[in-house]
Amino acid sequence: MLDSEQVQQIQPKLVLIQVVAGALIMGAVAFAAAMSVIVDWENLNDQANMLTMFAGASGLFIFMMSIFVPLMFAGKSNVSNASSSPVEEPGIAAAIPMLMTETLIRYALIEGGVFLNLMVLIIEPHLASLVVAGIGLLLMLVLFPRRSKMMSTIEDRARNFRP
Numbered sequence: 358m359l360d361s362e363q364v365q366q367i368q369p370k371l372v373l374i375q376v377v378a379g380a381l382i383m384g385a386v387a388f389a390a391a392m393s394v395i396v397d398w399e400n401l402n403d404q405a406n407m408l409t410m411f412a413g414a415s416g417l418f419i420f421m422m423s424i425f426v427p428l429m430f431a432g433k434s435n436v437s438n439a440s441s442s443p444v445e446e447p448g449i450a451a452a453i454p455m456l457m458t459e460t461l462i463r464y465a466l467i468e469g470g471v472f473l474n475l476m477v478l479i480i481e482p483h484l485a486s487l488v489v490a491g492i493g494l495l496l497m498l499v500l501f502p503r504r505s506k507m508m509s510t511i512e513d514r515a516r517n518f519r520p
Contacts, residue, residue, distance in 0.1 A: 381464040382497045385471045392475045402483045412477035416489040419470035427459040448515030
């Protein structure tokens with residue numbers, strides 16, 4: 358368990374991770390709002406065309422990959438270690454950049470899937486593209502890096518740290 362001094366030291370970095378995630382969410386929401394003005398809602402098709410199906414499938418695939426791909430780039434898995442060894446400073450210092458990298462990659466992937474489907478919504482207005490973009494936005498909100506989740510991830514990774 359992190360002591361109060363360690364928590365105070367990493368608090369600004371945790372806030373930075375949350376601010377970056379929030380900014381990426383707001384970017385996707387702002388783009389969705391802009392697209393809602395551009396889309397011709399009267400021509401919302403009942404029949405999905407090839408481009409709509411491709412964008413929807415790609416978006417859903419990207420959303421699934423956003424769960425697993427960041428773990429490869431972060432360097433270690435998110436699986437908790439049952440050891441009760443103390444959390445050391447070098448482990449904490451190594452865990453925070455991994456968490457930042459993981460968050461950035463995850464949100465960039467999801468945002469790409471959302472943007473793809475919103476752009477296709479302009480070309481071929483269809484409810485499927487709107488639903489997939491909405492799923493992406495919802496996924497960004499659900500995966501928002503809460504403080505408690507980040508603390509437990511940092512603790513787990515710091516215990517597993519091998520210099």
